[in-house]
Amino acid sequence: MKDWGYKFSMFNSEHRRELIESVDETRLTNTLIEMISIKSENPFKGDPRPGFREKEMGEYYLEHMHQLGMDVSQREVVPGRPNVFGKLKGNGKGNVLMLSGHLDTVPTEGYESAYDVKVADGKVYGRGACDMKAGLAAYLEAVRIVRDAGIKLQGDLILCGVVDEEYLMIGSKEIGANGPQADQGIIGEPSELTICPANKGQLSTFIRTYGRAVHSSIPEQGVNAIKHMARVIDAFEDYNEELARRDPHPLCGHARFSPGVIRGGELVTAVPDYCELEVDRRTLPGETNVQVFDEYRRRLNLIAQRDPTFRYEITNPSWDIPPNDISIDEPVVQSLLRNHQILTGITSTPVAFPGGTDAPNMGFPNVVCGPGSIAQAHTTNEYVEVDQIVLAARMYLAVILDLLEVRR
Numbered sequence: 001m002k003d004w005g006y007k008f009s010m011f012n013s014e015h016r017r018e019l020i021e022s023v024d025e026t027r028l029t030n031t032l033i034e035m036i037s038i039k040s041e042n043p044f045k046g047d048p049r050p051g052f053r054e055k056e057m058g059e060y061y062l063e064h065m066h067q068l069g070m071d072v073s074q075r076e077v078v079p080g081r082p083n084v085f086g087k088l089k090g091n092g093k094g095n096v097l098m099l100s101g102h103l104d105t106v107p108t109e110g111y112e113s114a115y116d117v118k119v120a121d122g123k124v125y126g127r128g129a130c131d132m133k134a135g136l137a138a139y140l141e142a143v144r145i146v147r148d149a150g151i152k153l154q155g156d157l158i159l160c161g162v163v164d165e166e167y168l169m170i171g172s173k174e175i176g177a178n179g180p181q182a183d184q185g186i187i188g189e190p191s192e193l194t195i196c197p198a199n200k201g202q203l204s205t206f207i208r209t210y211g212r213a214v215h216s217s218i219p220e221q222g223v224n225a226i227k228h229m230a231r232v233i234d235a236f237e238d239y240n241e242e243l244a245r246r247d248p249h250p251l252c253g254h255a256r257f258s259p260g261v262i263r264g265g266e267l268v269t270a271v272p273d274y275c276e277l278e279v280d281r282r283t284l285p286g287e288t289n290v291q292v293f294d295e296y297r298r299r300l301n302l303i304a305q306r307d308p309t310f311r312y313e314i315t316n317p318s319w320d321i322p323p324n325d326i327s328i329d330e331p332v333v334q335s336l337l338r339n340h341q342i343l344t345g346i347t348s349t350p351v352a353f354p355g356g357t358d359a360p361n362m363g364f365p366n367v368v369c370g371p372g373s374i375a376q377a378h379t380t381n382e383y384v385e386v387d388q389i390v391l392a393a394r395m396y397l398a399v400i401l402d403l404l405e406v407r408r
């Protein structure tokens with residue numbers, strides 16, 4: 001870990017109190033409403049096109065970063081889908097902090113009011129509200145206050161809007177490969193502003209069994225791939241118990257396994273020669289794909305040893321999101337914990353984020369901490385509480401001051 005040479009600023013200094021209190025709820029809410037109104041649904045397997053790509057949302061973000069005096073740039077990850085960046089330059093004597101978030105949202109099938117953006121009961125409603133345009137709006141507000149107050153920074157502050165988090169994460173992978181890099185980062189995914197230095201990964205794959213097709217009137221002459229798959233499912237019956245007996249990760253707990261999708265057979269009058277089962281494995285920091293596949297093979301090979309007609313295959317991953325795990329001693333984690341406590345009066349302890357994020361792809365330590373709850377993300381009633389956005393902007397601002405402000 002790099003030496004940041006920083007001390008936490010005195011929160012009770014008048015200077016700092018004024019800055020924190022200048023976070024403007026109306027401005028934040030209005031910015032968020034504008035962002036939600038820009039459709040940026042992930043195109044998934046389809047072609048990127050207006051409404052189903054991040055480009056227009058990225059242009060909005062670029063324009064606002066530019067208005068805040070940031071040096072802005074963009075880089076296409078694939079045609080029509082650029083990551084966008086804004087930088088406030090420091091004096092070159094400090095480390096670099098990046099605040100990043102994804103520009104895309106999940107789709108809106110069955111969500112009729114997805115873009116009837118509204119504020120009611122202290123909440124902002126609409127697709128992308130908590131996942132995660134609120135985080136992006138809070139970053140802009142924090143930068144605006146830094147700029148308006150003429151705060152001098154030692155290290156650079158980078159804002160970053162990333163494409164494709166909701167599908168293959170090509171945006172964050174591109175940043176991991178080609179930069180820009182920072183010393184530390186925050187990803188404002190909806191964690192209700194709990195501080196999440198770790199999360200499990202997701203490794204999904206297909207297990208396939210092969211048989212021999214014959215007419216169903218003579219099943220004894222064939223090999224039934226579905227019956228073989230039943231033995232596969234059986235072979236994993238005690239797997240979660242085995243995973244639970246291993247040492248837990250301090251924040252993530254135990255790994256998990258779940259069979260999710262099964263397909264096999266074409267006709268009821270034929271013995272099926274093919275069956276596939278898509279299985280989901282939540283991995284712990286430190287576990288590798290190779291280890292997990294070895295665990296699968298050990299169980300499946302036991303069946304094959306007893307039955308020479310049992311043939312199987314494990315495919316390449318259908319989902320492969322690595323786990324994240326950074327030290328709670330990282331300055332960005334410590335600063336968030338401390339400022340959360342100061343601003344809310346509630347003692348905050350680090351927890352694991354429940355889902356996968358861009359964090360492990362970025363190439364430097366990133367902590368997940370953002371406004372809103374994962375309980376509303378991806379639902380047909382997405383919202384974020386206004387209080388959460390305001391608190392987020394205050395926390396991000398406090399971290400910027402802690403880690404980047406030139407000491408006076």
Ligand SMILES: [Zn+2]
Pocket residue numbers: 102131132165189190
């Ligand atoms: Zn998200």
